[in-house]
Amino acid sequence: MIERYRDIVIIYEEKDVYVVSCDSLGAIGNKPEDRLKDDEESVGRSVIKVALSEALCVGAKPIIISDTLSVEMNPTGEKIIKGIKSELEENGLGDVMLTGSTEENFETSMTGVGITVIAKIPIEKLKIKKVKSGMKVGLLGYPRVGIEVLTMKDLLELKDYIMISKCDEIVEAIPVGSKGIKYELEVLKKISGLNIIEEYPEDLDVLKSGGPSTCCIVVYNDEDARKIQKLTDKPFTHIGKLA
Known part of the structure; x- marks a missing residue:
């Protein structure tokens, strides 16, 4: 198939x-x-x-x-x-x-x-189609595009994606590209059949392009939050929960 x-x-x-x-x-x-x-x-x-x-x-x-x-x-x-x-x-x-x-x-x-x-x-x-109601949604890295990709230090690198791949506590991971965080959250809602209670900070631009996968949406259980936050040396932002 x-x-x-x-x-x-x-x-x-x-x-x-x-x-x-x-x-x-x-x-x-x-x-x-x-x-x-x-x-x-x-x-x-x-x-x-x-x-x-x-x-x-x-x-x-x-x-x-x-x-x-x-x-x-x-x-x-x-x-x-x-x-x-x-x-x-x-x-x-x-x-x-x-x-x-x-x-x-x-x-x-x-x-x-x-x-x-x-x-x-x-x-x-295979890490797909395993999200459940009550799981938390976070963001690793920060959306960057253009010259920001060459000058900023808060964007995900390949080494970070390898860490995400190896992390058993991450149930689903979605790289954010040119369509932005908001779009990818809508994709997550569609593929999971669940609603997302959005709780991201006001200063996070969820419509901005994530350029070359400079940040990644991750889904995890609440008890694993601390490990997810420390998974990389890049910023972690809580952005919502599935319901």
């Missing part, structure tokens, strides 16, 4: 499931028409986080990453790939198989990257 769940595709087999996630990046880099200037290795490091975060949040371990680079291999592509490999190796994912392609037929003036992740997990460990 194949199922679409949030922004991922889940392929069910007898004992295991495969999770497919993807993301894209455009106009960020060092080419003439890039809107946000950033070095290519940094682009490589950041571009894999979104697709990986989606797979990690359901508990799956990545096994293959495909990078489709809309730039030439030398020098831009090589630098982006170096960033991707460095980020994987530094986070204990150096055994993930990497494949991809580059644009060699035409000169490009703007950076573009597509990422697809294939991950795998035993079916009984």
Whole structure:
């Protein structure tokens, strides 16, 4: 059976499931028409986080990453790939198989990257559809976008998503992207069939883009709140409870 769940595709087999996630990046880099200037290795490091975060949040371990680079291999592509490999190796994912392609037929003036992740997990460990009434809803990290991603320190990194993936006390985790916290809370309501009593602080902008998964909604039991708060060195915000 194949199922679409949030922004991922889940392929069910007898004992295991495969999770497919993807993301894209455009106009960020060092080419003439890039809107946000950033070095290519940094682009490589950041571009894999979104697709990986989606797979990690359901508990799956990545096994293959495909990078489709809309730039030439030398020098831009090589630098982006170096960033991707460095980020994987530094986070204990150096055994993930990497494949991809580059644009060699035409000169490009703007950076573009597509990422697809294939991950795998035993079916009984899949972290979806297990939320219940009374569970708490929190936010790890903070929504950041654009230049904030390069300058702020309160956004989630790949290492944080690995911690989320390994945390048994987190019942469901939803990375927040360009549609913002409010949208993802509505998704949580829809997939759980429950209402959310919203209790987030007034200064939290729930409509703001979360950029490249700079924060993550997490669902947990009340007795596990302290462990969730200390899971990462990033901000934790209580935002509601399921009812």
